[in-house]
């Protein structure tokens with residue numbers, strides 16, 4: 086069989102995460118050719134292109150016109166995703182966009198619809214779903230813990246510097262969109278799509294973004310997921326599946342380093358057993374999966390629909406939290422004399 090040529094990718098913005106994880110993985114991948122790097126900062130575009138490959142490009146608009154580009158990778162602040170995802174699709178490019186794909190369900194639905202209509206791949210960059218430990222957990226779920234009763238998942242990170250995009254409401258900051266989407270995505274992974282938000286609470290920080298949250302989800306058959314997330318917390322990245330006969334716990338669930346063996350345990354009949362699994366590079370796997378999606382855009386349609394469902398769930402969490410906040414406000418309204 087003739088080897089396929091690498092997918093030519095243009096990078097939109099020299100984001101910290103892109104430089105630390107995605108560009109090294111793309112530069113190492115035989116499936117990807119870094120063709121162009123765009124930045125608002127010309128010197129940074131030059132430096133990053135010299136380091137990882139491709140030509141420096143002065144701004145994002147010009148990147149969309151760069152010759153012979155197949156795809157665009159978008160690691161911009163969350164609030165800018167929708168505009169540039171749609172513009173990249175309209176320019177005929179396949180798109181790999183950072184999570185969350187956009188900040189609102191309506192925008193994500195529109196992006197998914199446009200990608201499908203144009204026969205282009207649109208992929209939301211959740212790395213953890215590419216780690217084989219979760220496929221193994223799915224099998225353990227069937228074989229080891231009886232009937233699934235409940236799930237819980239937590240993702241929380243320590244405080245970021247004051248100038249971080251996560252503190253900026255205008256850039257789509259906040260814990261729900263930055264870290265909350267991970268436990269929500271994990272709940273989809275194990276409980277499926279179409280989950281209902283039973284209740285949610287978000288706590289606002291001083292800059293006006295939410296800095297932590299708790300969510301209760303329910304599946305149609307009554308199985309619930311309790312999720313927590315935050316960005317002012319001791320680092321925690323785990324989930325647990327609790328069944329009628331046992332419990333599976335996964336630590337470092339969302340961000341296991343490529344050289345670290347997974348930490349998966351099964352608790353059953355009073356004994357705790359570690360499950361031996363090899364280390365895996367979920368970032369390299371995500372890059373390979375994106376190249377495969379570009380070569381066969383139909384193969385990523387189900388995942389794009391899951392992204393649309395995740396965005397709907399995220400909107401529902403916001404609405405449930407706003408409802409909760411209204412109750413709290415009503416409860417603390419001072420009573421008048423004699424009230």
Ligand SMILES: NC(=O)c1ccc[n+]([C@@H]2O[C@H](COP(=O)([O-])OP(=O)(O)OC[C@H]3O[C@@H](n4cnc5c(N)ncnc54)[C@H](OP(=O)(O)O)[C@@H]3O)[C@@H](O)[C@H]2O)c1
Nearest residue numbers: 098099100101102124125126160161162163183184210250
């Ligand atoms: N998948 C994952 O595991 C993962 C992990 C971390 C973050 N992320 C996602 O990656 C994205 C970027 O996060 P990050 O922490 O890497 O952010 P960051 O370092 O602040 O980078 C954002 C980039 O966006 C560009 N930009 C354009 N307009 C901007 C504006 N008004 N203010 C600030 N930057 C602007 C800048 O690139 P130029 O100046 O070069 O144009 C900047 O470097 C977010 O969507 C985040 O959710 C994903």
